[in-house]
Amino acid sequence: MNKATKSQINQFMEGLERRNPGEAMFHQAVYEVISSIIPYIQDKPEYHEYRILERLTEPDRIVSFRVCWEDDKGNVRVNRGYRVQHNNSIGPYKGGIRFHHDLNLAELKFLAFEQTFKNSLTGLPMGGGKGGSDFNPKGKSDREVMRFCQSFMTQLTRHIGPHTDIPAGDIGVGAREISYMFGQHLRLNNQFTGVLTGKGLAFGGSLVRTEATGYGSVYFMEDMLKQQGNSLDGKVATISGSGNVAQFTAEKAMQLGAKVVTLSDRSGFIYDKEGLSHDKLEFVKSLKTNKRGTLKEYADEFGCEFHADAKPWKVPCDIAFPSATQNDIDEDSAKLLVKNGCIGVSEGANMPSTIAAIDVFQQSNLLFGPSKAANAGGVAISGLEMTQNSMRLSWSVDELNERLRTIMRDIHDKCLEHGIEKNGVNYVKGANIAGFIKVANAMIAYGIV
Numbered sequence: 001m002n003k004a005t006k007s008q009i010n011q012f013m014e015g016l017e018r019r020n021p022g023e024a025m026f027h028q029a030v031y032e033v034i035s036s037i038i039p040y041i042q043d044k045p046e047y048h049e050y051r052i053l054e055r056l057t058e059p060d061r062i063v064s065f066r067v068c069w070e071d072d073k074g075n076v077r078v079n080r081g082y083r084v085q086h087n088n089s090i091g092p093y094k095g096g097i098r099f100h101h102d103l104n105l106a107e108l109k110f111l112a113f114e115q116t117f118k119n120s121l122t123g124l125p126m127g128g129g130k131g132g133s134d135f136n137p138k139g140k141s142d143r144e145v146m147r148f149c150q151s152f153m154t155q156l157t158r159h160i161g162p163h164t165d166i167p168a169g170d171i172g173v174g175a176r177e178i179s180y181m182f183g184q185h186l187r188l189n190n191q192f193t194g195v196l197t198g199k200g201l202a203f204g205g206s207l208v209r210t211e212a213t214g215y216g217s218v219y220f221m222e223d224m225l226k227q228q229g230n231s232l233d234g235k236v237a238t239i240s241g242s243g244n245v246a247q248f249t250a251e252k253a254m255q256l257g258a259k260v261v262t263l264s265d266r267s268g269f270i271y272d273k274e275g276l277s278h279d280k281l282e283f284v285k286s287l288k289t290n291k292r293g294t295l296k297e298y299a300d301e302f303g304c305e306f307h308a309d310a311k312p313w314k315v316p317c318d319i320a321f322p323s324a325t326q327n328d329i330d331e332d333s334a335k336l337l338v339k340n341g342c343i344g345v346s347e348g349a350n351m352p353s354t355i356a357a358i359d360v361f362q363q364s365n366l367l368f369g370p371s372k373a374a375n376a377g378g379v380a381i382s383g384l385e386m387t388q389n390s391m392r393l394s395w396s397v398d399e400l401n402e403r404l405r406t407i408m409r410d411i412h413d414k415c416l417e418h419g420i421e422k423n424g425v426n427y428v429k430g431a432n433i434a435g436f437i438k439v440a441n442a443m444i445a446y447g448i449v
Helices: 003-019 024-040 045-049 052-056 105-122 142-159 175-189 209-227 244-255 278-291 296-302 331-339 355-363 377-391 397-419 427-446
Strands: 061-070 076-087 093-099 127-133 165-168 236-240 262-265 268-271 305-308 319-322 344-346 367-369
Touching: 003 024, 024 052, 024 105, 024 355, 024 427, 045 052, 045 427, 052 427, 061 105, 061 142, 076 093, 076 105, 076 142, 076 165, 093 105, 093 175, 093 377, 105 127, 105 377, 105 397, 105 427, 127 142, 127 165, 142 175, 165 377, 209 244, 209 319, 209 344, 209 367, 209 377, 209 397, 236 244, 244 262, 244 278, 244 319, 268 296, 278 296, 296 305, 331 355, 355 367, 367 427, 377 397, 397 427
Parallel strands: 093 127, 093 165, 236 262, 236 319, 319 344, 344 367
Antiparallel strands: 061 076, 076 127, 262 268, 268 305
């Protein structure tokens, strides 16, 4: 990259940071994208004329609202709710709802920005959005969660719809929360529509949605390895996280011949040198879904190592799947992975690698699947759930698995189209440019709106 291009990137970021002060995660997400896009559009005046980058880094709409609810002791509680509707140029806004005690607007802006490009890569007609609340469902009774979800949806319902904005689940929002919100939306609007995805199978949900993000992350890794004449068979895999994404990443990786040796949670990580088995993974699913326990219980049950308050990136591995949360891998962790022989990273979480970590991976020619490409499986199946709801039908597990595999392969091919360089494939560049083109061209077609 020449000095003039670097200067353009820095000038753009200075303006963005001035307009969005204190929003470090949003700044990080934008920088990662424009570092690919600004060089790409140098000789394409239409994108400059229509100020596409300036428009793409400003959400269409941000909604903030108060959520009042009553706990089991009769105390009135107050939380804040958000919906960031980032861009609907290629379809209605689509993206998850996150409940977490320290959720803030900067986090949601970065997630909605990323979602716009991710949804574009799937090839499905979906725009980008994200929402949530600083409500913490952990430790709350089912009735407290129900009352909060009903109050949250009472406010959100006026801003969403099957042709406007279709939220889904995310961190802290699973089948229980989606069900409560869908029930409240149905009560308020008296319309049975596909306004939320991730619903129960009995009322419009899709098979394979639970597995999709984790499976898709593994499929993307499989395609990156196949591009080099390699495979997952026999590879040692480290995974961070132990929730839905991590569990099904482990499941699919094992099915394709990999040996999974780590999982993590807030308390630390397990290192099972023998590798997870089907029975061990079922124990984790029960532990996290039913008991909501910690991985220390896994270590006690199966006699493996438990490393408290630590991350698994120091463990030697062939491939890694960061599947927990953002900025999970920093520069030092990335260097450890490379030093210990890791040849590929596929991001299951949203932006789990810092900019410095990505630089380490790319300088080492490590295969790196960025989250907007590698973890698009979840929203892909959500998009297919929208289709099933519109058509009033349900596809089988086999049909959906085949569609998911095809979508992930197509995303990989799009990354190849725009990311091939002298030293290999730059999947970050490929994903950013491929995602950008579709959205930007639609924006130009609409004129100045």
